[in-house]
Amino acid sequence: MANLSRRAFFTRLKATPEVANPFRPPWTSEQRIEDKCTGCFECVKACPEGILFSDDNRPYLKPGVGECTFCEACASACPEEGLFDLTQTPWRLTAELKQEACLLHKGVSCRSCTDCCDPRALRFDLRAAPVGQIQLDADQCNGCGACLVACPVDAISLNDQSNMNQETLANA
Numbered sequence: 001m002a003n004l005s006r007r008a009f010f011t012r013l014k015a016t017p018e019v020a021n022p023f024r025p026p027w028t029s030e031q032r033i034e035d036k037c038t039g040c041f042e043c044v045k046a047c048p049e050g051i052l053f054s055d056d057n058r059p060y061l062k063p064g065v066g067e068c069t070f071c072e073a074c075a076s077a078c079p080e081e082g083l084f085d086l087t088q089t090p091w092r093l094t095a096e097l098k099q100e101a102c103l104l105h106k107g108v109s110c111r112s113c114t115d116c117c118d119p120r121a122l123r124f125d126l127r128a129a130p131v132g133q134i135q136l137d138a139d140q141c142n143g144c145g146a147c148l149v150a151c152p153v154d155a156i157s158l159n160d161q162s163n164m165n166q167e168t169l170a171n172a
């Protein structure tokens with residue numbers, strides 16, 4: 001909570017639902033949240049990146065606010081045994097790129113997203129005219145969300161590939 005003002009922190013604990021099908025914190029599932037979450041929001045308070053919020057008494061991730069570093073602080077802070085399962089992959093979120101919205105599609109040079117993508121799921125392809133194109137390898141994407149923060153024109157969103165949540169949240 002070190003980086004959050006008091007007002008910003010309580011904004012994150014709002015009880016009013018904001019999104020219909022929110023993305024949940026890493027290493028959780030909709031079912032385990034439903035079964036085990038008491039609404040204590042220790043995970044929300046523990047997240048150093050400030051990307052977890054509360055909604056309708058449940059924690060959720062807000063894409064585009066910041067990057068998940070997979071630091072496990074949320075999982076460590078949760079007092080409910082088995083709600084976070086660190087033996088599983090964190091989630092099935094992957095980036096989705098709208099080429100027509102990208103600055104490169106308009107002939108403007110930009111590589112902000114490739115510069116911040118540690119797994120190199122986003123790569124710059126110079127062969128595409130006139131100034132190149134971004135290629136996304138979804139299999140390499142870990143859903144960290146860094147590219148959403150970096151993109152100046154909201155050309156990238158996160159998709160939930162699991163069956164529990166099919167909704168796309170574009171910088172919600």
Ligand code: SF4
Nearest residue numbers: 047068069071072074
């Ligand atoms: S793993 Fe770390 S950065 Fe990601 S949601 Fe949990 S506390 Fe936040």
Ligand code: SF4
Nearest residue numbers: 117141142144145147
């Ligand atoms: S979400 Fe993270 S891993 Fe995936 S493309 Fe964006 S920066 Fe790369």
Ligand code: SF4
Nearest residue numbers: 102103110112113151
């Ligand atoms: S950061 Fe956005 S505008 Fe820039 S290259 Fe990536 S997708 Fe295109």
